[in-house]
Amino acid sequence: MSLKTRILGLAALLIIAAGTASWLAYRALSEDIIERWGQQVAEIQVRYDSARLLQSLEREIGLARQMARSSTLIQWAQSPEDPALENQAIRQMESFRSNFRDNSYFVALRSNGHYYYNNASNDYAGDQFRYVLSPDKPDDAWFFQLIEEGRDFHLNVNPDTELGVTKLWIDVLMRDADNNIVGMVGTGLNLDDFLQDIVDIGQDGITTLFVDYNGAIQLYRDRNYIDFATIIKPEGQKNTVDLLFDDPQDKQQILGMLQMLKQRNGEDGAVESGFVSVDGRKHLAGVAFLPAIGWFEITLLDLNTLIPRSYLWPLVAVFLVSLLVTLVLFHQIIQSRILRPVISLEEAVHRLRDGRFDLPYLPKPDNEIGRLVDHFEKMSHSLQDTTRELEQKVAHRTEELQRLARVDALTGLKNRRGLDEVMNEEIQRAEREQKGFGLLWLDIDYFKAINDSQGHQAGDEILCRVALWLKAAIRPYDHPGRWGGDEFVVLLSPCDAATLEQIACRIRASVEQESQRTGTSVTISVGGYFCRPGEDLDALLRNADQALYEAKRNGRNRVCIRTAAGEAIHPA
Ligand SMILES: Nc1nc2c(ncn2[C@@H]2O[C@H](COP(=O)(O)OP(=O)(O)OP(=O)(O)O)[C@@H](O)[C@H]2O)c(=O)[nH]1
Structure with missing residues (x-):
């Protein structure tokens, strides 16, 4: 795997790991923020809904209480058979009717159970006495129950079968100066209108409901859940708030909140909140107690609707x-x-x-x-x-080695290889230019005897001297060399037969004369051959060697020039 693939792979892994960690942290954080936000919204919503309910009821409750304190009504309730008092009382009732929001009222007298009622369209003008309440009729049980309990104020959602209306009833007990209950007055608010105004306000994701002191549902957008006439129902048969929740833990939680708020009795607008599941969706529930009416207000926030996950998609x-x-x-x-x-x-x-x-x-x-x-x-x-x-x-170095390979180590003249090269070059040049050249072959006479008598070292010195004298006796452009042992060769070019002979004689004479000055007299024999174009190396060497041999045979210390015709010339 290449370095690039590895680095990019590693980087991708790290970024994905960091991205996943960031994403998880982001989710946890955003959920936490949403939950905190939801709790605050729930508390605000609960207070807002409570305020709306109380605001719309406060005036009606105040009027009902004022009505219950009316001396005209109390006096009449104590003497209901008195027609004058009844007329005054009905006038009084009618004046209250015009003030109630629903433009309706009811008055029920304890002594005779007479029930008076008139509605917004004044259908019962002059005929306000509608019927007589009876302890034997289940529909009238609310009246007798409230009197028995002595609850001065009560809100009751109840259908009135006699009148054919379903209302949120505000019931207030009427007491005389001795605090004896003499009757009950109040008004009713049209349940459908009230639900529409206060409860089912059409805000997506927000559900509001009101439950009474015992948790029985009083106001809810779905009327099937409302616990009508709750006051007369025994415990266990009421539609309580826990019906809305599937999870037993949620039921417990909500009932626990109600219990806690009851104990705190609505102090400082206290609100409890917690998560519950409604219809399989997670909701945040906010609960507040409304001591003024003895009910609880419950707000359910569907956070997924209020802040849908799709909001996070841009992120x-x-x-x-x-x-x-x-x-x-x-x-x-x-x-x-x-x-x-x-x-x-x-x-x-x-x-x-x-x-x-x-x-x-x-x-x-x-x-x-x-x-x-x-x-x-x-x-x-x-x-x-x-x-x-x-x-x-x-x-x-190579050049030097090549040069050394062609040089005789003792005399510094060309060695046999060096001589071979110049001779071959000269043979080719001769053939090319059709001009001959000369070759001299020299051998020191009786050199063995010198070696033997004076030693090998002295022999070497003589070889060196001969080389020097040889070089001095030839032309600068001639090629002297040591063939081996005590034999020397000189290639002369350009050259003719006369020059060949002349230089050969000069060399021989020079060696003889110069050696005499050194104390060790040395002579050389010289064989010479003038090579014609077209002759090869073998012929050249053979002829020169034969000329040398001739010089030796004729007594040494002499020159013998051999011609191409094979004759030997012995110069003087
Ligand atoms: N000192 C010395 N002697 C050498 C060297 N190379 C060969 N020799 C000796 O040179 C002598 C050559 O002898 P030859 O040429 O055969 O005979 P010569 O005594 O010169 O007699 P002629 O040539 O017949 O006159 C031998 O004794 C060799 O050992 C060398 O490099 N140094």
Whole structure:
């Protein structure tokens, strides 16, 4: 796997891990924020709904209480048979009717159970006495129950079968000066209108309901859940608030909240809240106690409706785009700062390994890799210089070795190989130019005897001296060489037969004369051959050797020139 794949893979893994962690943290945090927000909203909503209910009821309750305190009504309730008092009382009732919001009222007298009622359309004008309440009729049980309990004020949601209306009734007991209950007065609010105004207000995700002191549902948008005439029902048969919840824990929680708020008796507008499940959806429930009417107000907030998850999608999109941009930027940075320089460096190392110094362009980022590239470049330049220097040295050495391979170590003249080369070149030149050249073959006379008598060292010295005298006796452009042992060869070019002979004689004479001055007299025999174009090396050497042999045979210390015709010339 390439470095790029690994780095990008690792980066992707890290970013995904960090992204997942951030996402989980974000979810937990956002849920926490939503919950906190929901709790505050629930508390505000509960207070707002409570205030709305109380606001709409307060005036009606106040009027009902005022009505219950009316001396005219109390007096009449004590003497209901008195027609004058009844007339006054009915006038009084009618004046209250016009003030009640529903423009309706009821008055029920304890002594005779007479029930008076008139409605907004004044249907019962002059006929306000509607019927007689009876303890034996279940529909009238509310009246007798409230009197028995002695509750001065009560709200009651109840259908009145006699009148054919279902209302939220405000019931207030009427007492005489001795605090004896003499009757009950009040008004009713149209349940449908009230539910529409206060409860079913059409806010998506917000459900409001009111329950009485015992948890029985009094006001709820679904009338099927309302516990009508709750006061006369025995415990266990009431539609209590826990009916709305499926989970037993939620039921317990809500009932616990009611209990707690009861104990606190609505102090400082206390609100309790908690999460419950309604119809399979998570809701935040806010509960407040309304001591003025003895009811609880419950608000259920469906947080998924109020803040749907789709609200978070733009955030998710921003998060994903940021993740992608981060990955692309990371790729670009890694590419330009690390990968590209490393790949170029690898290519450069490959070339250098193969002995090539034409390095590719090497980017140098301002980091460790850039410094590494810089070091590598300097190292490569230094290597290139060293290599060039080494190559030059090797070339010099090779040249020197080649030269030494053609030089005789003792005399410094050409050796046999060096002589072979110049002779071959000269044979080719002769053939090319059709001009001959001369070859002299020299041998020191009785050299063995010198060696034997004076030693090998002295023999070497004589060989060196002969070489010097030889060089001095020839022309600068002639090629002297040592063939081996005490034998020397001189190639003369350009040359003719006369020159050949002349130089041969000069050499011989020079050696003889010069050696005499050294104390050790030495003579040489010289064989010479003038080579014609077209002759090969063998013929050249053979003829020169034969000429030398001839010179030796004829007494040594002499010159013998051999011609192409095979005749030997012995100059004086
Ligand atoms: N000191 C010395 N002696 C050498 C060297 N190479 C060969 N010799 C000796 O040179 C002598 C050559 O002898 P020859 O050429 O055969 O005979 P010569 O004594 O010169 O007699 P002629 O050539 O017949 O006059 C031998 O004794 C070799 O050992 C050398 O490099 N140094």
